[in-house]
Amino acid sequence: MPMNDNSAPTLDEQAGHCFACGPANPQGLHLHFDRSEHPETGHPTVTATVNLTRIYEGPPGYIHGGIIATLFDEAMSKLNRPLDTLAMTRHMEVDYLRPSPLYQDLTLTATHERREGRKLFHSAQLHNAEGTLLAQAEGLFIAINPAMIPSNITPEKAGH
Ligand SMILES: CCCCCCCC(=O)SCCNC(=O)CCNC(=O)[C@H](O)C(C)(C)COP(=O)(O)OP(=O)(O)OC[C@H]1O[C@@H](n2cnc3c(N)ncnc32)[C@H](O)[C@@H]1OP(=O)(O)O
Numbered sequence: 001m002p003m004n005d006n007s008a009p010t011l012d013e014q015a016g017h018c019f020a021c022g023p024a025n026p027q028g029l030h031l032h033f034d035r036s037e038h039p040e041t042g043h044p045t046v047t048a049t050v051n052l053t054r055i056y057e058g059p060p061g062y063i064h065g066g067i068i069a070t071l072f073d074e075a076m077s078k079l080n081r082p083l084d085t086l087a088m089t090r091h092m093e094v095d096y097l098r099p100s101p102l103y104q105d106l107t108l109t110a111t112h113e114r115r116e117g118r119k120l121f122h123s124a125q126l127h128n129a130e131g132t133l134l135a136q137a138e139g140l141f142i143a144i145n146p147a148m149i150p151s152n153i154t155p156e157k158a159g160h
Contacts, residue, residue: 009151011086020074029056029070031108033078043112044082046075050126051105062099068126069094072137075110076122080141083112086149087120087141100126100134118143 016024021031033046050071058064073089080087100106110124120141126134 011149014149014151018074020070021078029067029074031071031074033075035078035082038111041111044079045109045111046078048075048108049105050108052102054102057102059099062101065094065096068096068100068135069137071108071126072110072124072135072139075108075124076137076139076141079110079112079122080120083115083120085120085141085143086146087118087143088148089139090119090142091140092137093139094135094137096135098128098132098134101128105129106134 016022017028019025019028021033022028023030029050029052031048031050033048036045036047037043038045052063052067056063056067058067069092072094073092076092077087077089106129107127108124109127110122113121113123115121120143122139122141124137124139126136128134
């Protein structure tokens with residue numbers, strides 16, 4: 001495993017098995033986000049294209065609601081790095097406005113709204129190719145002490 005100068009794993013290496021974005025997780029979603037700035041506020045914004053198969057099905061033909069929550073959680077979490085903050089999700093609300101179809105390119109976006117001390121408030125949306133808003137979320141992330149993230153997870157230590 002590649003290491004940084006201190007031979008300790010980097011955060012990216014520690015997060016390699018993240019279910020939503022980790023390249024090392026064979027059963028993960030492997031989401032990839034492009035980062036930019038909101039044209040009006042200058043706040044960080046991320047975008048990803050998602051196209052999911054029946055593995056993620058809830059209602060026949062549509063994405064499971066828990067997976068949609070995962071998409072939003074991950075998209076909003078990607079805003080913390082450009083804010084130079086290590087943070088975890090404390091609260092999230094999801095509005096499921098329309099069923100979100102499988103096997104179609106959908107656009108997942110998230111934007112940083114505001115910060116109050118340790119509290120980071122983000123929003124996220126899922127649109128179809130026609131631009132229809134399918135679902136949306138608001139998230140509260142709390143800046144954490146990096147020591148909360150273990151650096152040496154192994155199957156044995158995780159109890160497997
Ligand atoms: C390395 C990062 C990888 C990111 C992976 C992708 C994102 C994720 O999925 S993270 C996984 C899911 N999240 C978790 O497991 C987190 C579990 N929760 C925790 O560990 C803790 O609650 C933690 C660290 C987030 C916050 O703990 P703590 O420091 O005690 O915060 P707490 O005092 O409860 O709340 C912080 C503030 O939020 C406020 N708050 C809490 N809930 C709400 C709410 N619903 N609305 C508004 N404010 C709220 C509190 O009032 C408090 O405000 P203040 O500081 O002004 O008093």
